[in-house]
Amino acid sequence: MIALADCNNFYVSCERVFRPSLEGRPVIVLSNNDGCAVARSHEAKELGISMGVPYHQVKKLCERNGVTVLSSNYELYGDMSRRVVSVLSRFAQEMEVYSIDESFLNFDGVKSPLVLSRRICETVGRWTGIPISIGLGPTKTLSKLANRLSKKDGVGCLEIRETDLEALAKVEVEDIWGVGQRLGVRLRRIGVRNALGLIEAPTLAIRSVGGVTLERTQRELGGLRCIGMEDVPQPKKNTCSSRSFGTPVTKLEDLEEAVANYAVKAGSKVRKEGSLASGIQVFLATNRFSENLPQYANSRTLAFDEPTDDPIRIVTNAKILLRSIYRQGFAYKKAGVILLDLVSSKRMQGLLFEEYGSENRRKFVRSMEQVVAIYGPSAGFLAAQGVNRSWSMKRESRTPRYTTSWKELPVVG
Amino acid sequence: MKFKINRDFFSSGLQLVNSVVGTRKTMPILQNVLIEAEAGKVSLTTTNLDLGARCSVKAEVAEPGAVTLPVKELGSIIRQLADMEVSVETGADPKATITTRGSVFNVMGMESKEFPPLPTLEGQQDFDLDRAELIQMLKNVSYAQSLNEERYMLKGVYFLFSEDELALVATDGRRLAVTKRTLGEKTNEGGEFILPSSSVSELERIPNLGNSVRVSFTDRQVAFEMKIGNQKVEEGEAGKGFVESVYLVSKVVEGKYPNYKQVIPKDSFNRSEVERELLQECVTRAALVSDDKVTFRLKPYELEITGQSILGDARESMSIEYDGENATVSFNPRFLLDPLKSLTKDKVFFEFRDDMSPGVFRTDGPKEGDPLSFLCVVMPIRTD
Numbered sequence: 152m153i154a155l156a157d158c159n160n161f162y163v164s165c166e167r168v169f170r171p172s173l174e175g176r177p178v179i180v181l182s183n184n185d186g187c188a189v190a191r192s193h194e195a196k197e198l199g200i201s202m203g204v205p206y207h208q209v210k211k212l213c214e215r216n217g218v219t220v221l222s223s224n225y226e227l228y229g230d231m232s233r234r235v236v237s238v239l240s241r242f243a244q245e246m247e248v249y250s251i252d253e254s255f256l257n258f259d260g261v262k263s264p265l266v267l268s269r270r271i272c273e274t275v276g277r278w279t280g281i282p283i284s285i286g287l288g289p290t291k292t293l294s295k296l297a298n299r300l301s302k303k304d305g306v307g308c309l310e311i312r313e314t315d316l317e318a319l320a321k322v323e324v325e326d327i328w329g330v331g332q333r334l335g336v337r338l339r340r341i342g343v344r345n346a347l348g349l350i351e352a353p354t355l356a357i358r359s360v361g362g363v364t365l366e367r368t369q370r371e372l373g374g375l376r377c378i379g380m381e382d383v384p385q386p387k388k389n390t391c392s393s394r395s396f397g398t399p400v401t402k403l404e405d406l407e408e409a410v411a412n413y414a415v416k417a418g419s420k421v422r423k424e425g426s427l428a429s430g431i432q433v434f435l436a437t438n439r440f441s442e443n444l445p446q447y448a449n450s451r452t453l454a455f456d457e458p459t460d461d462p463i464r465i466v467t468n469a470k471i472l473l474r475s476i477y478r479q480g481f482a483y484k485k486a487g488v489i490l491l492d493l494v495s496s497k498r499m500q501g502l503l504f505e506e507y508g509s510e511n512r513r514k515f516v517r518s519m520e521q522v523v524a525i526y527g528p529s530a531g532f533l534a535a536q537g538v539n540r541s542w543s544m545k546r547e548s549r550t551p552r553y554t555t556s557w558k559e560l561p562v563v564g
Numbered sequence: 565m566k567f568k569i570n571r572d573f574f575s576s577g578l579q580l581v582n583s584v585v586g587t588r589k590t591m592p593i594l595q596n597v598l599i600e601a602e603a604g605k606v607s608l609t610t611t612n613l614d615l616g617a618r619c620s621v622k623a624e625v626a627e628p629g630a631v632t633l634p635v636k637e638l639g640s641i642i643r644q645l646a647d648m649e650v651s652v653e654t655g656a657d658p659k660a661t662i663t664t665r666g667s668v669f670n671v672m673g674m675e676s677k678e679f680p681p682l683p684t685l686e687g688q689q690d691f692d693l694d695r696a697e698l699i700q701m702l703k704n705v706s707y708a709q710s711l712n713e714e715r716y717m718l719k720g721v722y723f724l725f726s727e728d729e730l731a732l733v734a735t736d737g738r739r740l741a742v743t744k745r746t747l748g749e750k751t752n753e754g755g756e757f758i759l760p761s762s763s764v765s766e767l768e769r770i771p772n773l774g775n776s777v778r779v780s781f782t783d784r785q786v787a788f789e790m791k792i793g794n795q796k797v798e799e800g801e802a803g804k805g806f807v808e809s810v811y812l813v814s815k816v817v818e819g820k821y822p823n824y825k826q827v828i829p830k831d832s833f834n835r836s837e838v839e840r841e842l843l844q845e846c847v848t849r850a851a852l853v854s855d856d857k858v859t860f861r862l863k864p865y866e867l868e869i870t871g872q873s874i875l876g877d878a879r880e881s882m883s884i885e886y887d888g889e890n891a892t893v894s895f896n897p898r899f900l901l902d903p904l905k906s907l908t909k910d911k912v913f914f915e916f917r918d919d920m921s922p923g924v925f926r927t928d929g930p931k932e933g934d935p936l937s938f939l940c941v942v943m944p945i946r947t948d
Contacts, residue, residue, distance in 0.1 A: 454712040456737045468714060498857065500738055500896065501922065501943030503827040 152258040152287055152310075153380075154268060155294040156239055156275075158232075159282045159302065161252035162190035165231045166221055168280035169553045169561055177218040181206055184395050185222055185548070222549040230554040234279045242271050247380045255291060257380055268308040288312065291378045292371035295328040296346060313350065313374035322346040329368040334361050346372055387424065392417035393487025396542045399438065400483045406435065407470050408537035413488040414469040415536060418462040419520070421490050425497070427458035428490035431465060433472040438484035449476040457502055458494050462516060465490070466535050527556075565629025565654045567601045569621065571645050571664070573805025576771075577608045577621040578639040580810065584766065585635060586612040591680075596632035598679045599652070599660075601625045605807050609682065610635055615763050616682040618811040630676035631658055641669055682813050685787055688780040689755045691725060695777040695790055697745060697936065700908075701732045702768055704743040704938055707902040709761050710736035717819035720758040723779075723786075727754060733824050739899045740824055740941040741906075746930050757781050758817035766812060773806055787813040828941055829924060833915040836862065836886035840912045843867075844904040846880035851897035853878045857945050859894040860923070862886060862916065871897070884914075893919045894945045903940040919944060 158164060162180040167173045177194035181187065187203050188195075198216050200209050206220070213220055232251045240246055243256035258264045268285040275283050286298025287310035294311075300318060301309035311318055325335035327346055337360045338344075343352050350372045358366045367377040392413040400406055410433060421428050434450035451472045459465065469488050522531040551559035578597065586594025591613075598609040606623040609616065631654045642650065647665040654660050658676075662669040702721060710718035715737065722733040731744045759767075767788060778789045790810040846869050850858045854871030861868040864887045869880045893916055903925050904912070915924040922941045929937040 453714060456710060456712050456714045456718070499946045501920070501946055503735060503737055503740055503922075503941065503943055504822055 152264045152289060153291050153294040154256040154258050155286045155298045156254050156256060156283050157298050158235060158252040159284055160190055160192055162228055163192045164281045165228050166550055173219055177216060179218055180221050180223055182223060184397055220548055224549050224552060226552040226555045231281060235275055235281055238275050238278050245380050255380060265308055265310055272307055289374045290371040290376045292328050292368055296322055299326060316347055319347040320345050324349060387493055389489055389491050390417050390420045391487055391489045395485040400542045403477050405542045406473060406477060406483060406486055408540060409486050409542045410469050410473045410488060411466045411535035414466045415462050417488045417490045418460055418465045421493060422460045426493040427460050427496045429458045429492035429494060430454040431468050432489040432491060433469050435483050435486040437481050444482055447478055447481045451476050457500055461512060466533055565601050565631060566627035567606055567623045567625040568649060568651050569606060569623040570805055571642060571648050571650050573621045574650060575642045576805060577619050578635060578642060580619050581608050581610040581617040582635045582639050584610040584612055584615050584617040593632060593674050593678050595634055596674055597635035598632050598676055600630040602628045611680060611682060615814045619806055620808045622805050622807050629654060631660055631673045632676050632679050633660055633671050633673040683785055685780050685782050685785055688782045689753050690778055690780045693777050693779060695774055698777055699768060701743045702764060704906045705732050705734040705741035706764050707906060708734040708736055708739050708741040717758060717817055717821055720760045720817045721764050722758050722821045724756045725754050735824060738943050740827060741903060742939045744937045746935045757786050758821055759786060760814060760817050763814035770810060773810055785813060786816050829922060833917050834888040835913055835915050836884045837911055838884045838914050840904055840907055840910055842882050844901060846882050847897050847900050850878045850880050854897060856896055857894050858897045859892060862891045891916055891918060893923060895923060895942055896945060899942045
């Protein structure tokens with residue numbers, strides 16, 4: 152049996168742990184730059200605030216109904232996620248962290264999965280303050296489906312099997328894990344409307360609509376396990392660091408600062424994973440929703456002479472690429488850096504000219520990272536990253552980072 | 565302009581210059597070939613402003629003149645004509661009429677006056693070299709050029725003329741190939757330039773024409789002129805029909821080439837003598853099941869080459885001339901195969917020390933009757 156443990160309204164729940172006064176009240180959390188609603192409490196959902204709706208469209212509704220509107224606080228959510236995962240890992244031999252708020256647990260051999268699930272929900276709730284729901288099924292797809300139904304019915308834990316025809320008939324085809332809106336339209340065209348319909352549809356027809364991937368989903372719904380557990384996250388092939396700007400940016404210097412920051416962040420991710428990047432891509436774009444303004448978007452890629460994780464080298468090349476695609480007279484909304492074709496740093500191709508990978512440079516980078524880890528990001532950074540960072544993201548209503556910043560610890564009394 | 569030309573001569577000439585075209589939308593004329601007809605020959609010129617190529621082909625010119633025509637399309641037309649004798653004629657318009665028995669093509673062109681002239685070199689240094697030797701030297705090192713733009717000065721082959729020697733060098737930071745040739749006469753002149761990789765490829769693909777090449781260079785440009793001389797023209801044979809010279813002029817890569825001499829190991833390394841082709845075959849086979857890494861285990865009189873990947877593993881062994889200590893070192897197999905394939909000698913020396921030190925391939929030379937020497941330094945793969 153596979154269990155999917157999913158945190159309920161995760162971002163909102165994280166906020167409620169430190170602000171219990173928000174319990175029972177409508178709360179929404181906005182995406183970067185306070186753009187769209189990305190998490191909604193049950194009460195906010197009842198007001199008709201849909202997932203992903205731009206905030207400006209529901210601003211008045213929120214004000215009228217006293218909805219608490221918060222900016223996203225990723226440091227807090229990341230740390231709370233880590234806590235939930237650490238509790239969950241006590242209950243299963245095999246576990247796969249699927250996303251920030253979802254984890255699959257292998258319950259093969261467990262006598263009463265439903266009883267264990269209820270105990271997990273209670274323990275996670277008591278130890279971390281985060282409410283979770285658990286869906287159980289013989290396959291990942293069915294456990295995902297069970298989780299969806301459990302949330303819908305508000306039951307907390309629910310088990311579903313391929314033989315529960317009534318329950319399967321209730322699930323719209325678009326709501327099945329691995330189907331989505333686009334495939335849903337095509338499936339409806341051939342008369343498949345719900346999960347039961349997908350199980351019963353001829354395999355050849357399913358393969359012609361969505362290839363072998365959809366056929367796998369069909370088999371999983373039928374109780375045949377096709378998607379295994381991934382204990383260790385697969386090493387990434389690329390890593391991206393990108394944000395939209397708080398205000399449109401026109402000057403090259405500001406863009407350079409932003410891109411340098413993204414490059415450092417991407418480089419740091421790569422280094423933590425024990426990888427090296429073989430290439431780098433820089434992209435920038437204007438706001439495509441501002442139709443009255445001139446539009447421009449471009450990207451450029453460069454292959455490093457040899458794979459690297461050196462932030463100085465990454466930043467230098469990111470700036471060179473940015474300068475080659477920057478055009479004056481546009482108001483840029485977004486830029487980003489992608490580090491490409493990541494390879495393991497364990498296998499190192501020796502270099503003839505050591506100017507980039509010299510030991511001194513490596514020592515310097517390590518020291519800088521230690522300083523940042525102890526004293527915070529403002530204690531040490533490359534000059535290219537700038538000081539003012541006027542372009543940085545807008546997060547006007549962010550709550551304190553209660554668990555990750557000493558300066559922002561919650562004060563009692 | 566009016567001339568008659570052999571179809572295969574014309575086609576060979578166009579083929580020689582047709583890859584040097586510009587892609588700039590703002591200068592469509594760079595996709596054209598400049599055709600200039602004068603007494604007994606037709607000159608064909610193309611350029612992309614970084615590199616220019618010119619050759620002359622034998623023709624019966626009735627009326628001198630010039631026109632530019634789209635080179636790719638013209639090449640296709642000429643190649644597919646049914647008859648050997650082709651007539652080309654232009655009037656007042658930049659339009660050419662190409663006629664052969666049963667076929668007439670009217671091809672729109674552009675004014676020859678608009679075609680950018682090839683640069684002329686001023687205050688240049690000149691060296692005369694053997695053409696076949698120069699091409700062989702280029703082939704010996706060109707695979708080691710960098711493909712990446714990060715260190716743009718490595719995207720080319722470095723030419724270093726010293727008092728009595730010419731060295732060609734290429735490196736991508738992980739391997740370095742050097743080939744040298746002693747120059748016949750001592751000169752007081754010396755000089756250096758970096759030939760861009762695109763020009764290296766052009767030079768390598770020029771057909772075997774003439775015996776000598778004149779290399780002229782300044783600090784901005786370099787020209788290669790292959791004198792055809794009085795080569796006998798055999799009718800109907802493709803690749804022939806060229807007259808006077810083939811001329812290639814290129815910008816040089818601006819920038820300072822790294823001090824390559826400092827990375828050539830000077831310490832005492834172990835030396836083994838190996839059969840080049842046998843080593844090449846063994847590495848090729850071991851690489852079939854390797855994950856971009858093959859390991860050399862050197863023992864007295866034996867070299868073991870192993871490869872390993874999720875597919876499985878492979879072990880090859882061959883006998884070598886070596887009686888030193890055991891040593892193990894790993895390399896990217898491509899970096900080993902490239903120099904081995906480029907060489908023509910039967911035996912090469914492989915020098916090594918330990919798993920952290922580079923491997924060095926050398927050939928015997930220079931010596932009497934063999935003025936060329938070769939060396940390739942390959943950095944190892946270290947596994948933590």
